[in-house]
Amino acid sequence: MLKKRMRYLSRYQDIITALYHYGFGQIVRDLGLLDRRKKGSKNKAKKDSDLSVAKRIRLLLEELGPTFIKMGQLASTRADLFPQHVLSELEELQDNVPSFSYEEAKIILEEELNAPIDQLFHSFNPEPLAAASIGQVHQAELPTGESVVVKIRRPNIGHIIETDLAIIEDLLELAEERIAWVKRFRLIDLFHEFASALKEEINYKNEAKYAERIKRQANNTHHMYTPVIYSAYSSIKVLTMSYVDGTKITEATYEKGFDQELVAERFATGMFEQIFVNGFFHGDPHPGNIFVTKNNDIILIDFGMVGRLSDDMRHSLALLVQGLKSRHTDRVMDALFSMNIVHEQVNRDRLRDDLDHLRLKYYNVPMSEISIAEAVQDLFAVANDHDCLIPPDLTMLGKALLAIESIVSTMAPNVAIIDIVEPFGKMLIKERYDPRRFAKKVQNEVSDSFHTLRLLPKDVSKTLEDVRKGKLRVSVSIKEMKDLIKKVDRISNKLAFSVVLLSFSIIMAGVIIGGSLTAEPTILLQIPAIEIGLTITSLMFLWIIWAIFRSGRF
Template sequence: MLRRKMRHLSRYQEIATALFHYGFGHIVRDLGLMDQVRRKSGRKPESDASMAKRIRLLLEELGPTFVKLGQVASTRSDLFPPMIISELETLQDHVPSFPFQEVKGIIEAELQASLPACFASFDEQPLAAASIGQVHRATLISGEEVVVKVRRPMIERLIETDLEIIADLLVMAEDRLSWVAQFQLVELFDEFAKVLRQELNFVIEADNTERIRKQSMESGYISAPRIYSDYSTKKVLTQSFIDGVKVTEATKAAGYQPKRIAEQFAKGMFEQMFVHGFFHGDPHPGNVFVTKANKVVLIDFGMVGRLSRRMRQELALLLIGLYKRDTNKVHRALIGMEILREDSDQELIWEDLEQLRIKYAMMEISEISLANALQEIFDIAHKHRCLVPSSLTVLLKSILSIERLLATLAPQLRIIDIIEPFGHDLVRERYDPIRAAKQMQEETIDLLRTLRYLPKELQHVIRAARRNELEMKMSISELDQLNHKIDQITNKLSFSIVLLSFSIIMAAVIVGGSLTAEQTILSRLPSLEIGLGIASFLFLWIIWAIVRSGRF
């Protein structure tokens, strides 16, 4: 950690200074980073704004990695309060576009061909610029109109540096700040880092886009751009140009059919979730376009959600239980989704769910927000220290985006009417006797396979035990604390021994000098000073070593 801190010292200083400026000086102090703060003249700490706004401004100032961190954190409404979530959802990338010559250089290096050999025309002015890359309009030699997304130069190195620093800071924070463990920030960061590294690789985004496009072709509710794989790499993504407008601009006055658009969009999204289990993870209005023929097209598949068949079936049961105000169904679904922990107090959880049922029993179904209801259920799980899977938090964010878009385009549409058929299909599939028999057959085959190899595995265990080669691994939760305590005791003992040695040496020199009257070589030397110097050096060296270890 120390080597990385020295290597990234200037970035540590930027982060510590930004934290201090936006009113988080207590965190800087608790992490022991006050010496890294660079106070700028004429710049006063932001203290008047709300904490949520200060967090957003802080992340925007620290750049792409931290903006992306905030965007991922905005999906975890089960962990953070609404005021922070609403601010994080407004995070913006304040980044300028990079020069066309760099764009040209990256494309030619990636495609191993000159720009004119790949494109009949290429617009030097970008359509949009973001933290990861920027988009240009172009035309292929074959005549198709496309958009080309090019990854920003050096962005991978910047993001990896920031990820290393954040990981170091979280390790420090876990030891010193109790609320870090409470909000599960380390787990959230691991999830965030994985998502961000995937966004850096345009090949993954291309695969996601193609998968959504192909699985949506049969129903035709929505579509996605076509990917041109011959012109796409890890740093360059070429896809078909969408001739349309943002969904918020598709108004009746502009000649569009908002109700039809809203219905197609919602059905398409729920089909992705409940039929295919693979869906767009961030369908905000900027990622939803509408063509002149009122066709909905999704773009930007850097973030996607995944739901297993079993999770989809349990989710359908949860939604049916929610709308039928059936606490038992909701509780069983949460157990089936493995959200509720075995050691949780199930009676207390059931009582909290029952209180939620009573609340919704007083409301008309049309008044119930699906996103809010799911959020309250996840809040109950979090209250009882149960971890909601990241796939469900991405789902929740997507459902929230769907509800907002429906409220804007067609307030009269009821989301329950759109989602109900998908839910009932999943429940029927769950109890389908043919599928149940097939599943039982597969499980029986797995069991027989396990039983077949069991005797051989037991023989290996017995032979290893006879040769005294049987290893047993133990996990003791307090082992790290025990090791830490032993280090403390050892260092303090070493400290005491050095102090004792220092005292004995000094006493021997002084007593020896006072008892002898003869002039010896030792007496003619500044032995007291030399002894004091050596002992002092050893003393300071061991103290520095102990303090540096952080275990004193």
């Protein structure tokens, strides 16, 4: 940790100073890093009493640059973790960064594609169409005549992100040690999730792969398309795709010759097919990433963020939709458990009460007026109240549903989103109970069982080898050890009780039998040792009974 701080000292100071500057000085004090601020920052501290905490968070992230902006944009998808007023500000995050020079863009292009720019393109516009924190886009024409856009990653952005992520991880680890609420909110786990997504997003090969996959899926979807990816002109830092000649979806109005209702229906149908049929969908369908052609067809761009849903997750969604539609609390609970949202330690009675309360919210509301996105977000909020972690792809789904509903309600207020999604829900429910799916599942489980059996002799042999070498270790927690000792105590006490009781019974039986066999007193019965023995045995019996019951381990 200390090595990181020395290595990135200047950047550490920038981050700590910015935290103090935007009114988060208490956090800096709690971390013990107040003396790490840059000199003179005390006089720069803003009097931000007129700004909300959410707005100050947004301004802080924008000032700290690309890594923090992207982290904030990813955080804006987590309605299960952050309050709505914070999410609203995070959604307003802007990449206020200047474009980099044509000379730098040319160097990156030629290094990545291993050829002079004049050979690569028939023409290349030195002025970027748009610039963002990760890269910028230029329009160009290939030697074969196709009009394309070329996305070029910002110089040195990989090193900048790597540095910032190392510092953020360091600060969060320090915060977990010194600030109680940080550990309670599991911020370090959330950071690792976001960091992984960010590293994936800045690799343009991933975006090209995702675009190609959605393009293949779209072959079955009428009126929704993706740009053509030119692999020969793409790499980790460069992405070349066909130029999209279209109108931003929210600007495709009746006045401009578009059929708004048709556009809204085609967009929603295409997105729901990605989600419910294919289980692989565009994770950021905001208006800037959706264009409409003159034929009212939909074109999606920018595939840096995608969501994935397994078959089991899709069928659990069908169960969830079914439970919501029928307002059946137990079905909704079953769906939450099958999605692995709810952990086994949850208080089921309290969870059912909260879901019942949520059900009453929608009780008298017609299905056509229910917002699926809002209902899903409400469910996530209930799960969060019970300390349940929402899988990242489900939060991505919630974000996508909100965007879809927002666009549809803007374009065609009279179109009920439930009417578009209902056929997909029915299809999933039918698929869920399809005998062929059940047979395939059984076949897979049998195959897995055979595989396990095949490896069993090898695993047993390895375990025995470990035993012979003394390598086998058994891990027992303190709690488990206490329980074990308690059980052993109970068993031993019961055994002692039984032995004493048996001895006492044998002696008493001997005395009774001996007395009954003869009418005359025998020498044995005249010996006072019998009475003494009986007295001692009785006292021992009573003492053991008292000791056992006193220990509470009977």
